[in-house]
Amino acid sequence: MSPKTINSVVILILVVLSLAIFVNSMTKPLGRDEQMYCTGGVLLGQGKMIYRDFSYAAQLPYHPLLYAALFQILNTNHYLLVGRMVSVVCDILVMLCIVGIYRHIFGKFAICGMLLGLAGALLYVFNPLVDYANGYAWNHDIVSLCVVTSFWLFVSTDFKRKSRYWRIAAVGGLLTLAACMRITTALVQMLFFAALVSQPAESIKQRIKTALPFLIATAVVLIWPVRVIASAGRAFFLNLIWIPRMYGKWLHEVGMFHGKLGLTLSSFKTPGYFVLIVMAIYLCATVVLGRRKLNVSEKRNIFFAALLVLVFFIIALIPPTMWKQYLAMPVPFLIISFAWPLLYLRELADKAGRMKHFKITAAVVACCVVVGVVSYPIVLYRTVMLFYPEGWVPTQVHKISQDIAERTEEPKRILTLAPLFALEGGCEIYTELSCGSIIYRIGDRLSAWNRDITHTVGPRSLSKLVEKEPPSAVIVGVEMDFLEEDLIKTAVKPDWERKVYENGPVVYFRR
Numbered sequence: 001m002s003p004k005t006i007n008s009v010v011i012l013i014l015v016v017l018s019l020a021i022f023v024n025s026m027t028k029p030l031g032r033d034e035q036m037y038c039t040g041g042v043l044l045g046q047g048k049m050i051y052r053d054f055s056y057a058a059q060l061p062y063h064p065l066l067y068a069a070l071f072q073i074l075n076t077n078h079y080l081l082v083g084r085m086v087s088v089v090c091d092i093l094v095m096l097c098i099v100g101i102y103r104h105i106f107g108k109f110a111i112c113g114m115l116l117g118l119a120g121a122l123l124y125v126f127n128p129l130v131d132y133a134n135g136y137a138w139n140h141d142i143v144s145l146c147v148v149t150s151f152w153l154f155v156s157t158d159f160k161r162k163s164r165y166w167r168i169a170a171v172g173g174l175l176t177l178a179a180c181m182r183i184t185t186a187l188v189q190m191l192f193f194a195a196l197v198s199q200p201a202e203s204i205k206q207r208i209k210t211a212l213p214f215l216i217a218t219a220v221v222l223i224w225p226v227r228v229i230a231s232a233g234r235a236f237f238l239n240l241i242w243i244p245r246m247y248g249k250w251l252h253e254v255g256m257f258h259g260k261l262g263l264t265l266s267s268f269k270t271p272g273y274f275v276l277i278v279m280a281i282y283l284c285a286t287v288v289l290g291r292r293k294l295n296v297s298e299k300r301n302i303f304f305a306a307l308l309v310l311v312f313f314i315i316a317l318i319p320p321t322m323w324k325q326y327l328a329m330p331v332p333f334l335i336i337s338f339a340w341p342l343l344y345l346r347e348l349a350d351k352a353g354r355m356k357h358f359k360i361t362a363a364v365v366a367c368c369v370v371v372g373v374v375s376y377p378i379v380l381y382r383t384v385m386l387f388y389p390e391g392w393v394p395t396q397v398h399k400i401s402q403d404i405a406e407r408t409e410e411p412k413r414i415l416t417l418a419p420l421f422a423l424e425g426g427c428e429i430y431t432e433l434s435c436g437s438i439i440y441r442i443g444d445r446l447s448a449w450n451r452d453i454t455h456t457v458g459p460r461s462l463s464k465l466v467e468k469e470p471p472s473a474v475i476v477g478v479e480m481d482f483l484e485e486d487l488i489k490t491a492v493k494p495d496w497e498r499k500v501y502e503n504g505p506v507v508y509f510r511r
Contacts, residue, residue: 003110003111006111006114006115007114010099010114010115010118013118013121013122014095014096014099014118014121016383017095017121017122017125018092018095019383019386020125020379020380020382020383021088021091021092021095021125021134021135022088022092022386023382023383023385023386024131024134024135024379024382025084025085025087025088025091025134025135025136026084026135026385026389026392026393026394026395027382027385027391027392027393028084028135028136028393029393030080030393030397030418030420030478031136031137031138032436032437032438032479033136033138033438034080034083034136034137034138034420035417035418035419035420035435035436035438036056036057036434036435036436036438037063037064037067037083037137037138037139038067038079038080038083038137038420038423039419039420039423039429039434039435039436040054040056040063040064040067040434041063041064041065041066041067041068041070041071041079041083042067042068042071042079042423043064043431043434044064044065044067044068045067045068045071045072048431049228049231049232050064050228050232051228051229051232051235051236051239051454052228052231052232052233052235053431053455054431054434054455055235055239055243055434055435055439055454055455055456056239056434056435057239057240057243057244057247057435057438057439058183058239058240058243058244058247059139059181059182059183059240060179060180060181060182060183060225060240061180061224061225061228062177062180062181062224062225063138063139063142063181065224066086066142067079067082067083067086067137070082070086077398077423077424077425077426078394078398078424079137079420079423079424080137080393080394080397080398080420080424081394081395081398082137083137083138084135084136084137084394086137086141086142087134087135087136087137087138087140087141087142088135088141090141090142090144090145091134091135091141091144091145093145093149094124094141094144094145094148094332095121095124095125096121097145097148097149097152097332098117098120098121098124098148098332098335098336099114099117099118099120099121100117100152101117101148101151101152101155101336101339102114102116102117102120102336102339103117104152104155104156105155105339105340105343106339106343106346109343109346109350112346113339113343116339116342116362116365119365119366119368119369120335120336120338120339122369122372122373123272123275123276123335123368123369123372124331124332124335125379126272126372126373126375126376126379127272127273127276127328127331127372127376128270128272128273128376129267129270129272129273129324129325129327129328129331130272130328130331130332131376131378131379132324132325132328133324133325133328133329134328139181139182140182140325140328140329142178142181143178143181143182143185143329144329144332146174146175146177146178146181146185147174147175147178147185147188147308147333148332148333148336149174150170150171150174150175150178150192151305151308151333151336153167153170153171153174154167154171154192154195154196155301155304159199159200159210164210165213166213168196168210168211168213168214168217169213169214169216169217170217171192171196171214171217172189172213172214172215172216172217172218172221173217173218173220173221175188175189175192175218176189176217176218176221176222177221180221180222180225183240184315184318184319185315187311187314187315188308188311188312188315189218191304191307191308191311192214193211193214195304196210196211196214197210197211234453235453235454238446238450238453238454239454242450243439243442243446243454243456244319244320245320246442246445246446247438247439247441247442248319248320248321249320249442250441250442250445251321252320252321257321257322258321258322258323258324260317260322263322263323263324263327264316264322264327267324267327270375271371271372271375271376272372272375272376273327273331275368275369275371275372276331276334276335276368278368279338279364279365279368280334280337280338282361282364283338283341283342284341286341286344286345286361287302287341287344290344290348293344293348298340298343298344301340302337302340302341305333305336305337305339305340306337308333308337309330309333309334309337312329312330312333313327313330315329316329316330342361342365345357345358345361346358396503396504397420397421397424397504398424400421400501400504400505401420401421401422401423401424401425402424402425403425403501404421404422404425404427404473404475404507405422405425405426405427406425407473407497407499407507407509408425408427408472408473408509409472409509409510409511410472411428411472412426412427412428412472412473413427413428413429413430413469413470413471413472414427414428414429414471414472414473414474414475415430415433415466415471415473415474415475415487415490415491416429416433416474416475416476416478416487416505417433417436417437417440417475417476417478417479417483417484417487418436418475418478418479418505419433419434419436421475421478421504421505422475427472427473430457430465430469430471431455432455432456432457432465433457434455435456436479437479437483439454439456440456440457440458440459440483441458441483442458443456443457443458443459443461444458444459444460444461445458446458448461459483459486460486462486462487462490463490466490466491470491470510471491471510472509472510473507473508473509473510474487474488474491474492474496474507474508475505475506475507476488476505476506476507476508477500477504477505477506478505488508491508492508493510495511496508496509496510496511497509497511
């Protein structure tokens with residue numbers, strides 16, 4: 001098969017995988033966290049300031065700023081669709097970066113690198129944890145893209161050329177952007193900085209000169225978040241540290257949490273993850289046995305890639321409560337880390353003239369890909385939904401929201417733990433419930449003073465909010481009953497109209 005034909009086949013498969021990524025996003029049920037992320041973007045676009053004017057729990061502010069900018073530029077109220085499309089674009093780019101990194105690393109073995117990169121893309125898309133985590137309107141996908149892009153820039157940089165300064169600055173800026181979306185990514189940024197200053201240099205002055213663009217870019221990207229934090233004061237501390245701590249405690253009290261060891265082991269047992277562990281063990285053994293033949297740059301890159309994977313596993317274990325989407329973050333970096341051992345085996349086969357040994361490795365990779373694909377065929381099965389846009393979740397949410405808005409009387413203020421159903425129809429929400437149920441669950445555990453600072457409310461303090469500003473409608477049926485029963489008891493009157501939406505919420509309209 002000619003190189004041109006191989007490239008065409010690879011491109012065709014990548015297009016199919018891109019469509020699968022898109023459909024995965026469009027068919028996911030509406031997530032609880034998406035309420036907070038999208039609503040944060042809407043409120044920022046309305047001129048409100050994050051933390052100071054409304055709560056945004058456990059996260060830093062760049063992600064809602066991105067959403068706010070897109071909502072304003074596109075002049076749309078399809079908030080969930082836009083948020084999910086951001087994730088779709090990021091996921092497709094991560095997949096393409098995996099292929100691009102392999103092709104770059106393999107250099108003169110371009111076809112081999114392309115095919116192994118395609119194998120990596122398949123292992124990425126068909127991994128069940130990646131499939132579960134990707135596609136929501138949250139910050140997971142864009143953080144992954146920022147780090148993968150930074151990694152590609154870093155490993156492809158010639159630290160002897162002047163162009164390195166712009167590339168280093170880009171790495172610093174991207175990683176700071178990621179850290180200001182998800183704070184735990186700061187550990188990744190520290191690892192990159194350590195790898196940067198450990199690069200070979202003629203003197204300490206040269207090391208400082210190399211590191212300076214990274215630090216300058218970091219400082220520039222930090223300007224806006226620092227201003228936001230400074231204007232919020234104590235509200236920022238409560239949102240970032242105190243509220244997540246109380247929320248984690250509440251989850252443990254009600255039993256809504258996973259044991260970290262048990263969740264990790266159960267995730268590793270899935271075929272899509274298990275084949276990655278098999279490949280990692282096989283390639284680690286190869287590197288250990290051939291470590292004396294590896295050149296210095298290969299050793300440095302293998303060590304850096306391995307540390308990056310380790311850091312993401314550590315990040316997954318840091319929060320008080322662990323969710324399986326956290327274990328999706330290491331997957332693309334684990335796949336990328338395989339590139340250098342595979343390159344070593346390809347070069348060894350080329351020098352020794354023994355392609356038979358490399359063919360065994362290629363067969364191992366192919367078997368792992370087949371197991372990953374066959375064990376999780378839903379990725380391909382659901383692509384039929386591409387031709388049924390009426391069934392896409394963002395489409396359904398927007399349609400229901402429009403109908404709710406038409407039925408709601410002025411001032412169109414809606415009481416709900418699912419603010420997207422109100423906002424997409426152009427209605428108003430209570431900013432005290434902008435995070436949905438995330439903070440509402442533990443709102444009453446905060447002091448009255450802290451609730452005022454963070455603009456939050458709990459079930460027992462809800463009545464004061466409703467008395468001050470009565471709602472025009474109440475949306476329920478999106479959370480657990482015991483969380484929503486106070487919304488009905490507090491606001492809904494016997495003469496209100498009740499409407500149940502198919503595959504959607506239950507709405508009470510004031511009449």
